[in-house]
Amino acid sequence: xxxxxxxxxxxxxxxxxxxxxxxxxxxxxxxxxxxxxxxxxxxxxxxxxxxxxxxxxxxxxxxxxxxxxxxxxxxxxxxxxxxxxxxxxxxxxxxxxxxxxxxxxxxxxxxxxxxxxxxxxxxxxxxxxxxxxxxxxxxxxxxxxxxxxxxxxxxxxxxxxxx
Numbered sequence: 054x055x056x057x058x059x060x061x062x063x064x065x066x067x068x069x070x071x072x073x074x075x076x077x078x079x080x081x082x083x084x085x086x087x088x089x090x091x092x093x094x095x096x097x098x099x100x101x102x103x104x105x106x107x108x109x110x111x112x113x114x115x116x117x118x119x120x121x122x123x124x125x126x127x128x129x130x131x132x133x134x135x136x137x138x139x140x141x142x143x144x145x146x147x148x149x150x151x152x153x154x155x156x157x158x159x160x161x162x163x164x165x166x167x168x169x170x171x172x173x174x175x176x177x178x179x180x181x182x183x184x185x186x187x188x189x190x191x192x193x194x195x196x197x198x199x200x201x202x203x204x205x206x207x208x209x210x211x212x213x214x215x216x
Contacts, residue, residue, distance in 0.1 A: 071208070073125065073201040074116045074175055078108055081195045082131035084162030085169065101166065108170035108199070121176050124183040124204040131163045132192035147191035160187040167199055175201050 083104035088095045133154045135147045146152050164187040168179035176182065183204050 071203040071205070073121055073203060074112060074199070076108070076111045076115055076197075076199040078111050078197045078199070079194070080107075080197075081134055082158060082163055082189075082197045083166060084158045085166035086162075104166055105170040108167060108197070109174055112171055112174045116175055120173060121181070121201075121203070123181065125176055125181050126202040126204045127164065127168060127171075127182045127185040128198075128200040128202070129164050129167050129185070129187045130198040131158070131160075131187065131189050132194070132196050132198070133158070133189065134195040135191045135193070148193060150190060152191060154189045154191060158189070160189055163187055163189070163197075167197065171199075171201065 083100055086098045086101045088097055090096075135144050139147070143152065164185050168182055168185070172179050
């Protein structure tokens with residue numbers, strides 16, 4: 054079973070008062086596609102525009118305040134559908150989080166679509182996102198789980214790893 058942000062040890066040092074919004078958008082995660090140019094005119098592909106609008110709609114439903122000021126953290130958990138051609142054993146391994154997606158749908162394009170979709174709703178501009186974590190995994194139900202947190206130097210100092 055894919056790890057959800059609320060289940061992670063990471064959530065221990067984050068207090069709920071710093072949580073800005075938590076969203077779960079059902080359906081296959083969609084990466085940000087490059088703008089297309091046809092006859093000298095640029096346009097955003099329909100799949101990208103539709104996914105940004107859907108995430109924006111969910112964000113407006115969950116968050117009613119003005120766009121946040123200050124630095125923010127973004128967590129994106131992109132749960133992909135398990136390929137139907139996989140054997141039962143391989144499917145079970147994917148659900149147990151022993152196999153991760155290493156194919157198309159790059160992590161950076163998944164995060165970029167989410168951050169662009171939140172512009173003007175959760176944040177004034179996605180430049181406010183100072184830290185982002187994108188996790189790709191397989192699951193029985195494809196979805197994109199999104200959390201936005203207020204970033205503070207105190208939390209960052211508490212996260213220093215002892216490698």
